[in-house]
Amino acid sequence: MRENQHVFICSDAVGETAEAVVRAAMRQFAFTSGKLKRYGHIKHEDExxxxxxxxxxxxxxxxxxxxxxxxxxxxxxEALRKGVRAVDVLGPMMQAFVDTFDDTPKRLPGLNQTLDAEYFRKIEAMEFAVHYDDGKDIRGLMLADVVLIGVSRTSKTPLCIYLAHKGVRATNLPLVPEMRVPDELMKRRSGLIVGLTMDPDKLLSIRSERLNAMGLPQGSRYASRERIEQELAFASGIMHEIGCEVIDVTNKAIEETVGIILSRFPAERERRRVT
Amino acid sequence: MRENQHVFICSDAVGETAEAVVRAAMRQFAFTSGKLKRYGHIKHEDExxxxxxxxxxxxxxxxxxxxxxxxxxxxxxEALRKGVRAVDVLGPMMQAFVDTFDDTPKRLPGLNQTLDAEYFRKIEAMEFAVHYDDGKDIRGLMLADVVLIGVSRTSKTPLCIYLAHKGVRATNLPLVPEMRVPDELMKRRSGLIVGLTMDPDKLLSIRSERLNAMGLPQGSRYASRERIEQELAFASGIMHEIGCEVIDVTNKAIEETVGIILSRFPAERERRRVT
Structure with a gap:
């Protein structure tokens, strides 16, 4: 797609779903500088x-x-009359539900943004993730649906944010050899604990970039192979002691890891999330 | 949709896009306890x-x-042979691009989760939002693309998280009559400042619920009409002094407010985000 290639998103709600489909489809084409223009809250036929x-x-x-x-x-x-290709993003899915489940759609815009219990659970989960991030308040370890543990730069924070988007209250605890693991973690009786690990070479390059981005000199222990191996060995020991599942996040996108974590929740919880 | 109504998501990548469409479509039907089952990373025809x-x-x-x-x-x-309704979520969009832009898709799975510059910008923006949340570190006021200001419970934190998902580095500063507004806010030369406001009655009910959820007694100043009006007046004065745009978030879903904020970014930035 090139400079002069335009994609329009048109919705009688916000347009988030159509944008998700457009972006995913665009990814299948060569690097794009195409222009995306979103029109939401369409109310009238002349719009x-x-x-x-x-x-x-x-x-x-x-x-x-x-x-x-x-x-x-x-x-x-109008699209037919003016020869414009217009893709109906929701229609075929709705029609499949109508045909298969013999149900009638409401045809009301904005239901995807309904300020309902699910919506507020998501918002609350986001605030939870921010508030309890990085073991700042260890009470989070008792309150969370899932606790992620791992050494620095194993994507704990963004994973908690993505989990919050799924309505899951997630927190994380960094594992550092010099820091005692709080009893609260060991005392967790319910909910999930997931260990995150990563290939040491990959972690080394991520930490080096991190120092760079922060304008700090290279060569610190934080980004040394020896230190990283020491940290990973310590973390692995803790994970083994807890007996939690360990996910290797090397080259995994956040969405993929989230998918794995969600699949570990009991089916009952999963069902509740879906409704 | 009822208990025994099943929706399957099938993807050779993660399945996030299909799930977004399914959930949006489901919203158009009566309250659903239908079951959603996601199969990702499909590799073989027999799967x-x-x-x-x-x-x-x-x-x-x-x-x-x-x-x-x-x-x-x-x-x-197979769907045809077994009489199952199967909706192709990406195909029609990709075909429209092929037909209109005369381009060829890569047909590689997982491109939506590519660990590219855009992906890392999003992750970095999320860490930024978490780190600088709630004016914890006022350096954030200088570094952010957008600063949200408003009284407590005007959805500043979740807005920052959603903006991070769009690759925007956002931070927020709570406005409290008893706290001096940091010079860093006034000194911002570039980037956006957005004020958030809300109907006092709505804010009253949100704060009361908040106290409830935290197990605190009602009747505190925090959730009194008088205090809320005082805070809103103070906040309004600051926003007027700065001359920033003010968005009334009463009854607005986060996605809607994010849409408004993004539309205020210069077109050049918007284009960069899209690519």
Missing amino acids: VSAIVEEAARCNGVIAYTLVQPELHGMMRE | VSAIVEEAARCNGVIAYTLVQPELHGMMRE
Whole structure:
């Protein structure tokens, strides 16, 4: 995709779902400097028509999530009339539910952003992750659904944030040979503890970059092979003592590791999350 | 959707995009206790065939993002053969790009989770948001792309986390009448400052719930109408003095407010984010 290639997102809600699909699809093409333009909270048919007009002028593509029948119909008609490719991101999925489950959709915009119990659980989980990050307050070790343990730079913080997005209260504790592991961790009776580990060479390069980014000189113990191996051995010992599952996060994207962690929750909890 | 209604997600990567579409579509139906089952990292055609078989047995629906042609073809054939509705979440979008932009997709799985510059910018932004949250370290006020200011419980922290997901380094500063606003805020020469405000009644109910959740007695000043009005007036004065934009977040989902904030970034930055 090139400079002059435009993708329009058109939604009667926020447009997050359509944007997720557009970005994932874009990734399948060569490096893109294409322009993405998002129109949310569409209310009137003439707004739809104006967006199709704009897309037609610059030979762009449209991705839309319009659940209101008039707006949806207008998009189909106008796109056809003006020869613009417009992809219905939600429609086929909704139709599959209608056909298979014999249910009727509400066709109300913004339901994905409903301020319901699930939404507030997510927000609360985010505040939890921020508040208890990095073992700052060890009470978090008792309160969390999942505790991640590992040496510095094994992606503990972003993992907790991503887990919060799934409604899971996650906290993390850095493992450092010089620091005693709090009793609170050992005393956890319920919930999950997950150890994170990483290839020492990879960790070395991440820590070196980290020093660079912070404008600190290289050659510190923090980013030495010897120290890293010592830390990893210590961490591995603790994980073994606890008997927790250990995930090797080398070359794993956060989303992948989150997927593994979520799959370890009891099925009952998983079901509750889904509803 | 009911207890016995099953939705399968099938991906040769993580399955995040398909899950986003499934969840958005589910929201359009009556309260669901349906079961969602995600199969990621699919590598072989017989795995596809087994998933279709499982879906057929329980009369389920499949949402898939399979970019590898053999797996994609297998899904289409098997779903048709076994009479299972299977929705191709990415295919139509990719096809629209092919047809409009005359480009060829890579058809490699996992590109959405590529550990590239954008990915690391997101991770770094998340760590930034956590580290500088709540004015804990005022250097954040100089380093952030956007600073959110507002009284307690105006969703500053989750907004910063969501902005981090968009690769934006965001921090926040609580406004409290008894606390001096740091010079660092006033001295910001570049980047955005956004004020958050809320209807006092709504804020009152949120703060009361907060006290409840923390097991604290009601009737404190924190959750009194008088105090809230005093705080909001103080905050409004500061925002006026700075001359920043003010967003009323009453009844706005985080995603909506994030959309407004992002739309205030210069177009150049927006473009960079998209690529």
